[in-house]
Amino acid sequence: xxxxxxxxxxxxxxSALGDDLSFLIxxxxxxxxxxxxxxxxxVGLKVRSFSVLALTVGGExxxxxxxxxxxxxxxxxxxxxxxxxxxxxLVVREPDPADRRTRVIVATEAGQALFRxxxxxxxxxxxxxxxxLDDEERWxxxxxxxxxxxxx
Amino acid sequence: xxxxxxxxxxxxxxSALGDDLSFLIxxxxxxxxxxxxxxxxxVGLKVRSFSVLALTVGGExxxxxxxxxxxxxxxxxxxxxxxxxxxxxLVVREPDPADRRTRVIVATEAGQALFRxxxxxxxxxxxxxxxxLDDEERWxxxxxxxxxxxxx
DNA sequence: TATTGTTATACTCTATAACTATA
DNA sequence: TATAGTTATAGAGTATAACAATA
Numbered sequence: 025x026x027x028x029x030x031x032x033x034x035x036x037x038x039s040a041l042g043d044d045l046s047f048l049i050x051x052x053x054x055x056x057x058x059x060x061x062x063x064x065x066x067v068g069l070k071v072r073s074f075s076v077l078a079l080t081v082g083g084e085x086x087x088x089x090x091x092x093x094x095x096x097x098x099x100x101x102x103x104x105x106x107x108x109x110x111x112x113x114l115v116v117r118e119p120d121p122a123d124r125r126t127r128v129i130v131a132t133e134a135g136q137a138l139f140r141x142x143x144x145x146x147x148x149x150x151x152x153x154x155x156x157l158d159d160e161e162r163w164x165x166x167x168x169x170x171x172x173x174x175x176x
Numbered sequence: 177x178x179x180x181x182x183x184x185x186x187x188x189x190x191s192a193l194g195d196d197l198s199f200l201i202x203x204x205x206x207x208x209x210x211x212x213x214x215x216x217x218x219v220g221l222k223v224r225s226f227s228v229l230a231l232t233v234g235g236e237x238x239x240x241x242x243x244x245x246x247x248x249x250x251x252x253x254x255x256x257x258x259x260x261x262x263x264x265x266l267v268v269r270e271p272d273p274a275d276r277r278t279r280v281i282v283a284t285e286a287g288q289a290l291f292r293x294x295x296x297x298x299x300x301x302x303x304x305x306x307x308x309l310d311d312e313e314r315w316x317x318x319x320x321x322x323x324x325x326x327x328x
Numbered sequence: 329t330a331t332t333g334t335t336a337t338a339c340t341c342t343a344t345a346a347c348t349a350t351a
Numbered sequence: 352t353a354t355a356g357t358t359a360t361a362g363a364g365t366a367t368a369a370c371a372a373t374a
Contacts, residue, residue, distance in 0.1 A: 033245035036238060037326065040295070041230040045318055046208045046302055050223070051325040053205035054248050056198045071202070072341095078193040086188060089355060093185035096206050098343065103357060125350045125355040143192070150198055154324050165320045166197055168313050172306050173203040174189065224364095241332065250366065255334060277332040277373045 056153055063149035067142045068112075072097075074146065076105050077139045080115055080131040087126045114138060208305055215301035219294045220264075224249075226298065228257050229291045232267055232283040239278045266290060 041047045060071040069077070075095055079086055086094070092102045106129055109115045114135035120126035131139065154162060170176075193199050212223040221229070227247055231238055238246070244254045258281055261267040266287035272278035283291065306314060322328075 031245075033238070033242040034326075036231055036236060036242060036246045039231050039234055039236055041227055043318060043322070044230075044302075045306070045314070045321070046212055046223075046298070047227065048318065048321040048325045049201065049205045049208050051248065052321050053201045055325065055327075056201050060198055071198075075193055075199065078196075079188055079191050082191055084188060084191055086185070087355075090185040090188060093183075094188045096203065099356065100344090100358075101342075120355095123351075123355080127356070146198070150196075154197070156323055156328070157320060161320050161323075162197070164316060166195060166200065168309060168317045169197070169200040169204050170195070171308055171313075173200045173207065174186075175207075176308070239332080251333065252335075252367090253365075275332080275374075279333070 059149045059153050060146055063145040064142055066145060067138055069142050073105055073109055074142050076109060077114060077131060077135055080129050081136050081139045085128045085130060087128055211301045211305050212298055215297040216294055218297060219290055221294050225257055225261060226294050228261060229266060229283060229287055232281050233288050233291045237280045237282060239280055
């Protein structure tokens with residue numbers, strides 16, 4: 025992508041779409057996702073696999089079903105993601121004592137170490153993404169987005 | 177998707193990811209996109225084609241290149257989108273007097289009429305999506321998201 | 329030489345259905 | 352009967368490269 029992307033297209037911000045909340049969310053997400061994947065490429069992760077790792081490094085012990093619900097992924101997609109992370113020794117599948125159907129996902133030591141590196145990269149990318157917001161704006165944004173994202 | 181989706185997974189909101197701004201944007205976008213496509217199904221559009229229509233109904237006369245830049249789509253994807261809308265008589269490609277390489281996209285009467293129906297549907301869906309925000313919160317969200325989405 | 333639109337192609341992501349083992 | 356995980360597969364979306372016409 026060229027550096028001056030969208031310069032000519034700026035006039036379209038005056039259209040019916042330019043101030044539409046759903047469109048702004050979509051565009052902000054596209055930028056955020058691209059920046060995240062770029063930042064994570066160094067450590068061999070993508071936003072998806074990073075998210076799975078993030079949900080398993082703190083002793084959460086989520087089932088694959090829970091991962092899928094929280095990340096809005098189909099169970100079959102979770103299988104593929106966990107397969108990949110497990111093949112690389114970053115997570116393991118453990119049996120759930122309470123339900124033998126369920127497999128609980130736990131980050132290994134290597135997974136935790138890689139996550140820490142990855143988190144430094146994504147934090148830097150995030151800071152860069154909204155460098156022009158002050159702390160209060162960031163906080164207000166987080167609070168309001170949480171109401172939308174979690175419907176509460 | 178079952179109605180009680182994510183109920184069990186709510187505990188994962190306490191994880192490293194639960195308050196991450198990029199993740200909240202991604203999740204809000206996923207909900208918004210799903211709601212938008214659901215609302216637009218009746219009129220035979222998706223969020224993508226609706227967006228192209230929205231950028232052509234007000235006399236904007238964007239080139240395909242401009243559409244691609246603004247919507248962050250590859251030129252080849254714009255071709256496919258415009259092909260589809262043109263085949264359905266909703267937009268036409270017009271020559272640009274200033275540059276014979278360029279094709280300018282203009283909504284037809286039918287395209288404008290369909291857009292108005294579609295916009296009513298998406299507005300209802302949007303209202304439902306952030307029904308729990310008051311006007312001031314909505315405005316603050318729009319303003320801050322614009323800074324991220326347009327980098328200004 | 330560079331750019332606009334186009335075609336072709338491969339790749340990733342997403343959605344669906346069917347299956348197994350457990351509940 | 353219903354649920355967790357798995358497999359297979361098809362469809363949608365995305366990215367890349369090459370080309371003709373024009374600048």
